[in-house]
Amino acid sequence: MMPWLSWAQNNELLALVAPLVGIFLFRELILRKISRYQTIYYAVLFPGVIIHEIGHLLGCLITLTRVKAVKFFSKTGGVVVHEKPRIEFLGEFIISIMPLALGLFLSYLIINNIYFKNGLIMLPSTIIFSYFLLSIIMTMLPSITDIRSSLPAYLAVLVLLVIFHKSIKIPSFKTVWQLLAILLILEVIIYFLILAFGQNRFFKVK
Numbered sequence: 001m002m003p004w005l006s007w008a009q010n011n012e013l014l015a016l017v018a019p020l021v022g023i024f025l026f027r028e029l030i031l032r033k034i035s036r037y038q039t040i041y042y043a044v045l046f047p048g049v050i051i052h053e054i055g056h057l058l059g060c061l062i063t064l065t066r067v068k069a070v071k072f073f074s075k076t077g078g079v080v081v082h083e084k085p086r087i088e089f090l091g092e093f094i095i096s097i098m099p100l101a102l103g104l105f106l107s108y109l110i111i112n113n114i115y116f117k118n119g120l121i122m123l124p125s126t127i128i129f130s131y132f133l134l135s136i137i138m139t140m141l142p143s144i145t146d147i148r149s150s151l152p153a154y155l156a157v158l159v160l161l162v163i164f165h166k167s168i169k170i171p172s173f174k175t176v177w178q179l180l181a182i183l184l185i186l187e188v189i190i191y192f193l194i195l196a197f198g199q200n201r202f203f204k205v206k
Contacts, residue, residue: 012177013161019180020141026187027138033194046073047132048139051106053078055099055140062098063091077143093153096146103140107133108179134190137183 034040050072060067060082069081085091110129147154 015177016180019177019184022184023137023180023187024141026184026191027141030187030191030194031138033191042073044135045077045138046135048103048135048137049073049078051102051136052099052139053080055102056080056082056095058102059095059098063087063094065091065095089150089153092150093157096142096150096153099146100140100142103136104176104179107136107140107183108175110136111179111182133186137187 031041034044053070053072057067057070057080059065060080063085065085066083067080068083069079071079080095082095085095110133
């Protein structure tokens with residue numbers, strides 16, 4: 001067994017949290033670099049924001065929460081306005097976390113069915129799905145508003161994970177961890193590509 005995989009299996013909680021933190025940090029760096037170019041900014045975010053809001057809608061459906069209004073994309077992003085869930089504490093958390101669950105699921109499908117089958121061959125389908133994957137990575141994590149709406153639940157889950165992480169066995173941990181690691185590596189590559197090629201006139205990064 002490779003040392004890095006052995007370490008991950010012995011430190012499951014840290015091995016899951018570390019890539020998520022890395023994905024968040026590099027997402028912010030990438031968005032900061034491209035945010036001044038609105039056309040590129042919106043083009044990158046458009047599919048991911050729609051998927052993010054669909055995740056919230058699925059959360060509302062699961063918790064039987066009535067949806068008041070849906071806006072899939074605007075200058076300030078998308079939004080799903082809903083009533084308070086019947087079980088507010090748990091319901092808000094499920095609605096808040098569903099974009100991440102949906103994003104990870106779709107990322108797994110893309111990576112498993114496109115990259116692992118096609119390898120590094122840049123087929124048209126691979127290029128298209130790479131674009132969707134990038135957009136999903138940029139938007140799948142809960143927003144500040146999402147976290148704020150169910151902050152007590154996030155804190156409670158965090159405390160429970162810290163206390164019971166040794167007794168929690170995550171199903172398919174290896175698959176989930178490898179998925180997060182791949183997403184983080186892709187973000188790092190994208191960020192350094194922006195730095196490397198961002199000095200031209202078309203996309204100058206200061």
